[in-house]
Amino acid sequence: MLYLDHAATSFPKPAAVTAAVLRWYHELGVSPGRGDSQRTTEVTRLVEQTRQGLGRRLGLPGTRVAFTSGATESLNLFLRGFLRPGDRVLTTAFEHSSVARPLQALQRERQLALQILPSGTGGSLPVAAVQAALATFAPRLFVFTHASNVTGAVFDAAAFCAAARAAGTTTLLDVSQTAGWFDLQVGADAFAGSAHKALLGPPGLGFLAVREGVPVVGQKQGGTGSSRALAEHPAAWPTAFEAGTPNTPAILGLHAALHELDDAGMPTRRARAQAAIDALAAALAADPRVVLLQPPSGPRTPVLSFVRHDLDPAEIGAILDQADIHVRTGHHCAPWVHAWLGTEAGGTVRISPGADVTAADILAVSAALVD
Ligand SMILES: Cc1ncc(COP(=O)(O)O)c(C=O)c1O
Structure with a gap:
């Protein structure tokens, strides 16, 4: 998994x-x-x-x-x-x-x-x-x-x-x-x-x-x-x-x-996970059905939320689950922010890797989402 x-x-x-x-x-x-x-x-x-x-x-x-x-x-x-x-x-x-x-x-x-x-x-x-x-x-x-x-x-x-x-x-x-x-x-x-x-x-x-x-x-x-x-x-x-x-x-x-x-290792760990998120964001951005919900600039944790025009977040979660990839879908216990993001109906798909994520992991996510 x-x-x-x-x-x-x-x-x-x-x-x-x-x-x-x-x-x-x-x-x-x-x-x-x-x-x-x-x-x-x-x-x-x-x-x-x-x-x-x-x-x-x-x-x-x-x-x-x-x-x-x-x-x-x-x-x-x-x-x-x-x-x-x-x-x-x-x-x-x-x-x-x-x-x-x-x-x-x-x-x-x-x-x-x-x-x-x-x-x-x-x-x-x-x-x-x-x-x-x-x-x-x-x-x-x-x-x-x-x-x-x-x-x-x-x-x-x-x-x-x-x-x-x-x-x-x-x-x-x-x-x-x-x-x-x-x-x-x-x-x-x-x-x-x-x-x-x-x-x-x-x-x-x-x-x-x-x-x-x-x-x-x-x-x-x-x-x-x-x-x-x-x-x-x-x-x-x-x-x-x-x-x-x-x-x-x-x-x-x-x-x-x-x-x-x-503490010395923290920036390296963060950079590794962040690089994975950036690679995934770039891959997903190529799909015209995807809307990335990233803030425009400034520091970020290794978290990427997105929605797609053609599928509910829950459906995307089920596709990824079929590929044995565990992500979180829905509102993430954040009651107020979805009104501002326009994601009140189904929330988002949220992908959040740890520091040991690999390039192959990111490829697996994008491959599972290509149809
Ligand atoms: C921003 C934020 N605050 C609070 C919590 C609650 O944390 P805990 O599970 O330790 O009670 C979470 C975890 O889901 C969180 O993301």
């Missing part, structure tokens, strides 16, 4: 990642911070190193990184723990349901005022539009994705965060689509991300990292392996955002993945 759906989750995981997960199941078996055995000490050390590895990538100390079940939980935790009744929140047309749905729930529950920045020409998000919205709407929070999971457009998060800081607005950045592909040190106040996409970790794991001084309160109460006598859940980071037995095998898998993904 040719797997080209890395924007959903990366597959296969590197052997070192599955080995680290299996080591927990076969040899370690304990949770961090629960007891004092040698094994517990080793697992606790590995978990703390993983926090530090993530923190280093985000420009925050490891102590400000909490593990969650995924970016979805991280976004829910931050939005529910930060927003107060009547707050004004700015967001964008490119958000995933994991931002759109909690925001809309909180809009009803806490009477938020919500402004959604529209897509600019061809799926862009110009800094000037962000600056104008910050000035006129004066939001308390600006929550936005670093990259569209439909078009692959990477937004100028550093400029957006600088503009928000100057306007006194807190930023929450969803790095699910860029972690592992792009530098994340863009100065956001808070980051939510997934371990299982380009970071190459196991599913069921994500992170919430928040700069010191941002007033966000934990939403869960439970066991922490510490402070037994306290009736309240500890307020100190990262425990404030973690309760119950953690997904330790997944964290150890991410530990191995972060070793695998040395």
Whole structure:
């Protein structure tokens, strides 16, 4: 099977990642911070190193990184723990349901005022539009994705965060689509991300990292392996955002993945996947039935969405499936962007390779689509 759906989750995981997960199941078996055995000490050390590895990538100390079940939980935790009744929140047309749905729930529950920045020409998000919205709407929070999971457009998060800081607005950045592909040190106040996409970790794991001084309160109460006598859940980071037995095998898998993904190799990995996307875009553009939904210029993740005049995305997905090629079709859990792309009816066909994609893989996709 040719797997080209890395924007959903990366597959296969590197052997070192599955080995680290299996080591927990076969040899370690304990949770961090629960007891004092040698094994517990080793697992606790590995978990703390993983926090530090993530923190280093985000420009925050490891102590400000909490593990969650995924970016979805991280976004829910931050939005529910930060927003107060009547707050004004700015967001964008490119958000995933994991931002759109909690925001809309909180809009009803806490009477938020919500402004959604529209897509600019061809799926862009110009800094000037962000600056104008910050000035006129004066939001308390600006929550936005670093990259569209439909078009692959990477937004100028550093400029957006600088503009928000100057306007006194807190930023929450969803790095699910860029972690592992792009530098994340863009100065956001808070980051939510997934371990299982380009970071190459196991599913069921994500992170919430928040700069010191941002007033966000934990939403869960439970066991922490510490402070037994306290009736309240500890307020100190990262425990404030973690309760119950953690997904330790997944964290150890991410530990191995972060070793695998040395920062120096990131541009090369990205360039390899991007070259494949460019080759595929060139091949598809030769077909007059194809409309590519790529942003006009600027940085992109290795994601290519397209539609065809003669077939639904689902039908194209079925043709590729017959050729044993796995891609994603539909709306990709992005509720708002399709209105701007003109793809509301059936969504798009989305092709998203990993860094180990080959020229032969791309040829296989174009060959399957020629009739
Ligand atoms: C932009 C974006 N945000 C959030 C998520 C949710 O991530 P997770 O599966 O880790 O909850 C995804 C993944 O589908 C995504 O693409």
